[in-house]
Amino acid sequence: MHSLGLVGGTFDRFHSGHRALIERGLAECVRLELWLTSDHIANSKDSRIEPWADRSSKILTSLGDSADRVSLHVLEDEDGPAPWHETANAILCTPETLPGCERINQARAANSLGALEVIVVKHVIAHDGTPISSSRVRAGEIDLDGEPYLPADTGLVSMIMTHEVEANLKDPFGQLFEGPEDDPSVAMRAVLEEIFGSPGPVIAVGDVTVKTLQDLGSPADIALIDGKTKREEWEHASTIDHSLYNDTRTCENPAGQLSAGLYLACAAAMQAWREDGRSCLINVDGEEDLAPLLLHPLAPLGAVVLYGQPGRGVVLRWTGADSKSRCRDLLTAMVRD
Structure with a gap:
C-alpha cells in the first residue's frame, strides 16, 4: 500500500472510466491527490468542458466515505507537482499517458528524487468495444457508462x-x-x-x-x-x-x-x-x-x-x-x- 498516489487529468463529464481510475488508486494508496486541469487550459482545448468547480464537485460526490482520503488541486501545466513532489510514491495513469509518467520519473531523477511507482489502469470499455472517454461523451456518442443514446434497432425499423x-x-x-x-x-x-x-x-x-x-x-x-x-x-x-x-x-x-x-x-x-x-x-x-x-x-x-x-x-x-x-x-x- 502506497502512502500517497498522484492522479492528474481533466476529469470532464465524470464517467465510469474516471471512477475506475480513482477506485484503483484508493485500493493501492492510503491517500490520493487529484490534480484537475485548470479552466484556462481546459477551455483552450474545448469550450464545452465543465468548470473546475463542477468537475471537482462531481468527484467529491462520487467518493462517499472515501472523501477524506482524497484532496483536489488545480493542475496548471502538463506535469503538475509530480517531478518535485517529495512525499508521493505512486502515480496512476491510463495506457496512453504512460510515456508522460516515464518522463516525470526522469525529471524526478534529475531532481534527486526517487521514482514514482507507475500504476497503469486499463480503460473501461463502452458498448461498441472502444474506451469510454470524455471526448466521446462530449461528442454525444455515449453516456457516462458507455451506453448508446439510440436503441439498437434505430435505422432498421420504423x-x-x-x-x-x-x-x-x-x-x-x-x-x-x-x-x-x-x-x-x-x-x-x-x-x-x-x-x-x-x-x-x-x-x-x-x-x-x-x-x-x-x-x-x-x-x-x-x-x-x-x-x-x-x-x-x-x-x-x-x-x-x-x-x-x-x-x-x-x-x-x-x-x-x-x-x-x-x-x-x-x-x-x-x-x-x-x-x-x-x-x-x-x-x-x-x-x-x-x-x-x-x-x-x-x-x-x-x-x-x-x-x-x-x-x-x-x-x-x-x-x-x-x-x-x-x-x-x-x-x-x-x-x-
Whole structure:
C-alpha cells in the first residue's frame, strides 16, 4: 500500500472510466491527490468542458466515505507537482499517458528524487468495444457508462408513436421564446441572442423556423422541412432558399412515425457537419415533427435544436445528457414496425 498516489487529468463529464481510475488508486494508496486541469487550459482545448468547480464537485460526490482520503488541486501545466513532489510514491495513469509518467520519473531523477511507482489502469470499455472517454461523451456518442443514446434497432425499423409518448410530448420540450405568430422573427431574434457563441450545430425543425433563420441571415447548420405548418401546406414553403446549404437530402417519414429513412438522413447530415462543418437541408416527404427525438441523440453536447410552437413562439432545447436520455426513453417506448 502506497502512502500517497498522484492522479492528474481533466476529469470532464465524470464517467465510469474516471471512477475506475480513482477506485484503483484508493485500493493501492492510503491517500490520493487529484490534480484537475485548470479552466484556462481546459477551455483552450474545448469550450464545452465543465468548470473546475463542477468537475471537482462531481468527484467529491462520487467518493462517499472515501472523501477524506482524497484532496483536489488545480493542475496548471502538463506535469503538475509530480517531478518535485517529495512525499508521493505512486502515480496512476491510463495506457496512453504512460510515456508522460516515464518522463516525470526522469525529471524526478534529475531532481534527486526517487521514482514514482507507475500504476497503469486499463480503460473501461463502452458498448461498441472502444474506451469510454470524455471526448466521446462530449461528442454525444455515449453516456457516462458507455451506453448508446439510440436503441439498437434505430435505422432498421420504423418507430411509431404511442399515446404514452404523445402525452410526454404535449408540453414544449425546452425553453419557449414567445412572439407574435405573424412575425416569428421577434422570438427568433431572442433565440439567436441566447445561443450566440454556441459550439453548434444549430438544428432547425419546421419550415417557418428554417425560413425565419434564413431571413435573419443565420441559416441553420441542419434544417428539416416538409412544406407544411400546422400540418397544412404552407404557402411560403417555396421561398425557402435551398442553395444556402452544402447538401440537400430527401426522405419519407409518415406522420406520427420515425422512419429508417429519416434517421439515415439525419445521421448523414450530422456526420457531414462533424467532419467538415457541412450544412444540410433535409426535405421530408410526410412530416418532420418528431425528428428532434432522433436529432438530440445524434448531436454533440452543446448543440441547439429549434422548432416552432404554433401561436406561441420558438422552442429552444440545448442538447445535453438530460435531453439525450429523455429521447432514448421515448424512442424505446415507441412501437416497432
